[in-house]
Amino acid sequence: MSSLAKNYKRRKISFYKGKGSFLYSSKGVRYLDFVQGIAVNSLGHSNPNLNKALLKQSKKVWHVSNAFEIPEGERLAKRLTKNTFADYVLFQNSGAEATEAAVKAARKFFYLRNKPFKNRILCIKNSFHGRTLAAIYASGSKKMTEGFGPKVPGFDHFEFGDHEALKKAITKKTAAIMVEPVLGEGGIKVIPNWCLKALRKICNQKKILLIIDEVQSGIGRSGKFFAFEYSGIKPDIVPIAKGIGGGFPIGAVLMNKKVAKGMTPGSHGSTFGGNPLAMEIGNAVLDQILKKYFLKNVQKNSKYFLDKLKIIKKDYPHVIKEVRGLGLLIGIQLYDKQSLFIKKLQENKLLTIRAAENVVRILPPLNVKKSEIDMSLKIIKKVCNEF
Ligand SMILES: Cc1ncc(COP(=O)(O)O)c(C=O)c1O
Structure with missing residues (x-):
């Protein structure tokens, strides 16, 4: 029995290690972490x-x-x-x-x-x-x-x-x-x-x-x-x-x-x-x-991510109502079943978090790699397909 107050509805998962865009669960499973402590770990986990x-x-x-x-x-x-x-x-x-x-x-x-x-x-x-x-x-x-x-x-x-x-x-x-x-x-x-x-x-x-x-x-x-x-x-x-x-x-x-x-x-x-x-x-x-090309790169990755998500929206118009965001503060608004969608993403090793209005919030680290964005897109598409 936990002695922690019950003010959070915690998911039944914990992590023993984080590295960049990834978290490693106590069961040894690697997750792509696009929560990053809710926009806190701007440079990913365990940044050298x-x-x-x-x-x-x-x-x-x-x-x-x-x-x-x-x-x-x-x-x-x-x-x-x-x-x-x-x-x-x-x-x-x-x-x-x-x-x-x-x-x-x-x-x-x-x-x-x-x-x-x-x-x-x-x-x-x-x-x-x-x-x-x-x-x-x-x-x-x-x-x-x-x-x-x-x-x-x-x-x-x-x-x-x-x-x-x-x-x-x-x-x-x-x-x-x-x-x-x-x-x-x-x-x-x-x-x-x-x-x-x-x-x-x-x-x-x-x-x-x-x-x-x-x-x-x-x-x-x-x-x-x-x-x-x-x-x-x-x-x-x-x-x-x-x-x-x-x-x-x-x-x-x-x-x-x-x-x-x-x-x-x-x-x-x-x-x-x-x-x-x-x-x-x-x-x-x-x-x-403040490095010279850091923010330009965030903008570039943001555009890439949003454009690809908008294509997924077109392919699954009955699942996704809207894709919106600025930079790497991204939301996928669903018609329904936001919690189930987030659960399914997690089952496929992608961590995301809710926001109001049925939105699935996506917050990668600002130094996320393009290959990691691609990895998440594949999972999002797979889950859309199951809906
Ligand atoms: C826009 C905004 N203001 C204030 C806060 C509160 O920050 P904290 O949880 O660190 O007190 C948050 C937290 O999510 C936020 O998003």
Whole structure:
């Protein structure tokens, strides 16, 4: 009998080893892992460069308090700002913490402008920003909040794609709009570029902030460093996590200068956030992601994968409703029986994970090989054939 709380519906399988795109089960079976810890292991399992960075730093110093300077974090923050819209970075340990810190930064921004009443955050209904109390109410999902009241106030919602409703929902009390550029848990729904541009314009007109949650879509997953870059806009605040640690827990909030002004000494903190061990692993992840052709290769593999999946959709129009995604954040929307489809993929040694709206989510490591994509396509086709 397991002593673990029952908050996860775990599959009856465990792994003793991982290497690149593959996981090896305790029964000795090799699986193609296109879950990768849900978009966490950006460079695959047991990446030699990350192993080296972890070992090297573990022999120096793991953790010191943020009461002291941390050069490894200084370096990571400098690289994140040099390569993005941001001027400042605040390190956390997870995505939910990062989205909460983003909300805090937005509220403080208006507080310092003598507008403390401007504190409400406008989000997409049934989006996903994490599982802490504020984050579940930000997500606007009935299922996630059930039993966890009283409601955390300060969040309003609009339906995905409904710009008129969005405009109507903005009041004098609105501080920011917060959206995922690709709704990951919500079913790999990509916000089109024209829409992100419109969001930026609305925020400018209403003099409110734009928060883009890149926890799942960020750090190369979309084929650009950030998914919003395709639209050419600049947000004010961007929470990140998942891919930046390559499997090690790291979260962060990236901010422009005007927002970061509110983050004065004592305004926010984290015991573990930004520790030297995490920071060196983050630096080792960036060493790879920022290589000259790395992101171009993600884009190339994405196109190849999506094109091939669309051909499979054509061959099995009664099984697959839609193929969608950005970069290597890919969703196959089925008409029905999503769990059975995922189970059958697993029986054929391909690991995938669900998302809302009957979507099978496919998240290979960003350095996936073409031959591994081909291997997965063969399995997906076989399972479609059995449906
Ligand atoms: C867009 C988005 N934001 C926030 C989170 C929460 O991250 P974490 O589970 O690390 O708290 C997730 C996790 O899936 C996410 O996809």
